[in-house]
Amino acid sequence: MLSRRVTLTDVAKKAGLSVSAASMILNGRPDTRLSQEAHDRVHAAAAELGYRPNVAARGLKTNKTQTIAFISDVVATTRFASGLIKGALSAAEAAGHVMMVLETGGEPKRETEAIGAALDRQVDGIVFAAMRARELFLPDMRIETPAVMLNATNSRFPHSVLPDEYRGGRAAIQVLMDAGFRDGIALLGQSEAKERELFRSATVAQRVAGIREAMADQDLEFVAEVSVWLWEPDEGYQATKRLLRQKNPPRAIVAMNDRLAFGAYQAAGELGVRIPEDLSIVSFDNDEIAAYLRPGLTTVALPHEAMGSRAVDLILHPEPATESLIPMPVVMRDSVR
Structure with missing residues (x-):
């Protein structure tokens, strides 16, 4: 039988504080006016009880799920452009976000299903990626979520990240x-x-x-x-x-x-x-x-990793619609005398 989920109320009770005080401390509010000892008690209680914040409930309050969808043709299942997803994952993790990876194989039906799955989960943004740089044709669906084209372009979504x-x-x-x-x-x-x-x-x-x-x-x-x-x-x-x-x-x-x-x-x-x-x-x-x-x-x-990172950064920190060109570094080895 599964044990009951530990709640914020449980943490507050164990720490001997109010729920609002415990919430401010766990959310990192800088102006709690509570003692260091109170902070230590709350964090110790959370660790001992195994408390994990309810992200879904927080999302209802903030209208943010801290989730980004990465929808690609074959980026995740081939080695040729894996740096795109590696860079995106690293940037999302650094920002405290989870990345939802959806692969479509470039098939219209699967693209429609992937976009629907992302929208149903109310992701904060969608990165549409292609293994080879190209114009990407997307299903005719209503997409109001912020979107960035990675290694691709699309007339509906002017934010794109490409190699220079x-x-x-x-x-x-x-x-x-x-x-x-x-x-x-x-x-x-x-x-x-x-x-x-x-x-x-x-x-x-x-x-x-x-x-x-x-x-x-x-x-x-x-x-x-x-x-x-x-x-x-x-x-x-x-x-x-x-x-x-x-x-x-x-x-x-x-x-x-x-x-x-x-x-x-x-x-x-x-x-x-x-x-x-x-x-x-x-x-x-x-x-x-x-x-x-x-x-x-x-x-x-x-520069695939830098491109992936830039795409996530544009989701998290929107800029005026633009084409971001990422420099291509020369890797000097020994094939030129």
């Missing part, structure tokens, strides 16, 4: 400039000529713009641009093999993501091309495998 891909693209080129490269640079994963009419996403477009404008600022041109629609290791491997077998192979590669770079490593190793002595590689994302390659891959990181 434009400056990230510029940073990748700067890495090669600092290493003394002025020619012999190839772009792996995107081609201006072949993709002029194609659209991947707004964030990819910003990454490409940063790369190309940084090159133009230095009056430089790529010696080769290889369009690859699927940014996966095998495509990177095949494309890099073709590049390295040319009469004048590139001396440096800017890979559009780390998975393409993994394939480039395989191709270089198979052809006896040394990294970084013969071929330097800089990439994007900072996939966890990048640190385990030999030599380690220099990459411009997606």
